[in-house]
Amino acid sequence: MAADPCCPPETAAWAAEAEFCSAASLDPTLEACCQRDLEAAALEARLKAQLSLHDRSKERERAAARVFGGDAAAAAAAAAQHQQLVEDQLGSGDDDALMGRLREARLRELRTAADARSEAQRAGHGTLGDVPEAGLLRAAQQAAPAPFVAHLALDGSPLDDDLDEHLTTLAARYLGTRFVRSRIALHSTLHLRLRTPPGPGLLCFREGSLVGAAPLDRFGAPECILEEEVDKWLRKLQVLVLQPGGGAAAAAATAAGRRDGGGGDSGSEEEAGGEWEQPCEVCGRRYPHQHIRSAYAGGAHDSDGSESE
Numbered sequence: 001m002a003a004d005p006c007c008p009p010e011t012a013a014w015a016a017e018a019e020f021c022s023a024a025s026l027d028p029t030l031e032a033c034c035q036r037d038l039e040a041a042a043l044e045a046r047l048k049a050q051l052s053l054h055d056r057s058k059e060r061e062r063a064a065a066r067v068f069g070g071d072a073a074a075a076a077a078a079a080a081q082h083q084q085l086v087e088d089q090l091g092s093g094d095d096d097a098l099m100g101r102l103r104e105a106r107l108r109e110l111r112t113a114a115d116a117r118s119e120a121q122r123a124g125h126g127t128l129g130d131v132p133e134a135g136l137l138r139a140a141q142q143a144a145p146a147p148f149v150a151h152l153a154l155d156g157s158p159l160d161d162d163l164d165e166h167l168t169t170l171a172a173r174y175l176g177t178r179f180v181r182s183r184i185a186l187h188s189t190l191h192l193r194l195r196t197p198p199g200p201g202l203l204c205f206r207e208g209s210l211v212g213a214a215p216l217d218r219f220g221a222p223e224c225i226l227e228e229e230v231d232k233w234l235r236k237l238q239v240l241v242l243q244p245g246g247g248a249a250a251a252a253a254t255a256a257g258r259r260d261g262g263g264g265d266s267g268s269e270e271e272a273g274g275e276w277e278q279p280c281e282v283c284g285r286r287y288p289h290q291h292i293r294s295a296y297a298g299g300a301h302d303s304d305g306s307e308s309e
Contacts, residue, residue, distance in 0.1 A: 010052045018045035023107045026114045028175075029283060113243070120175050120244030128168045131180040133190055139180060141208035147177045147239035148205035152184050159216055160200055162225045170234075173281070176241025202230075204239045212237040242281065 021042035025035045120126065124143075131139045131150070140148040151167055153160035164181055171179040184190060184200070191198040196213035204212040214233060220226035234240050282291055 010055070011049050014045045014049035014052060018042045018049060020103065020107065021045060023110055026110050028113060028117055029280075116244045117175060123178075124180075125175050125178050125244060126172055127179075128164060128171050129178070129180045131182050133182050133184050133188065136180075136182050136190070136203075140205040140210075143178045143205070144208040146244070147241055148208075149177060149179045149234065149239055150203040150205070151179075151181045152188075152190070152200050152203065153181055154186070154200050155183060157200065159221050159225055163202075163216070163219070163230070166225065166227045166230060170231075170240070174240045174242055175244045177239055202233075204234065204237045206237075206239060211239070 019042075021038045025038035025042065027035075030038070117126075125146070128151075133152075136150055140150070149167070149170075151160070151163060153164065167179050167181070171177070188198075190196075194203070194210055194213065196203065196210075197215040199215060201213060201215040201218075203210060212233075215221075216225070218233065219229045231240075280289070
């Protein structure tokens with residue numbers, strides 16, 4: 001569209017804006033509201049690109065292009081020369097070129113991440129899958145080098161249902177790790193082969209090998225399932241990977257970049273040197289930063305507490 005001398009420059013600009021918004025909406029770190037805003041902006045840019053073709057205020061310029069701009073290459077060169085002249089007058093040519101390169105690099109990164117996300121979902125990542133007990137070890141080996149988390153569950157157990165719900169949330173968040181559920185019988189002998197605690201619980205594999213096992217009472221059973229204890233144990237075993245395509249090294253980097261809220265080990269400060277390399281779980285940024293909770297979130301409780309004191 002930019003090479004056509006009869007095409008207004010505004011049309012090409014709006015088309016490029018629509019393409020950028022459409023690609024940016026594929027960012028997996030965005031919230032649903034932000035994705036909807038980008039999709040709406042892309043739709044608006046496409047409509048403006050279509051309407052700019054019928055803008056009567058630009059009819060004189062299009063008529064001149066049809067008369068004097070028979071050579072498309074010459075017209076494109078003249079437009080580029082005019083744009084360069086405007087940039088030189090404004091003194092922003094270098095900045096615009098840099099921003100253009102950064103935008104293209106970000107678009108390529110988003111497309112690559114979207115392709116990897118789709119491929120991982122086809123391989124069973126992103127959801128809590130069901131694997132029979134007899135095929136559990138084979139599934140763990142086939143998932144390598146991605147970490148593999150298996151929930152050994154009993155039918156009709158409310159605690160196992162609660163843990164399944166939390167693992168489903170983790171599976172959607174950590175696409176680099178595969179989460180599965182395996183129904184076991186009361187007299188299952190799987191723990192004899194793996195030398196793990198009997199009954200329902202969690203099994204963690206890295207590179208196809210068992211690296212950790214825990215019964216449900218480690219996470220608060222029989223009263224309830226403490227989700228923070230589940231997350232803490234999984235991070236300790238380094239089996240939580242945000243992006244697909246990473247193995248044990250990516251899991252270790254993710255664990256190093258995430259500090260446990262209540263009593264992490266003393267080496268966590270030294271291991272967090274590569275935190276900037278992994279995207280943040282909340283916003284996707286790749287440099288060290290902190291998220292400060294809004295004061296309005298707990299303002300009512302704080303005021304009540306101060307009055308009671």
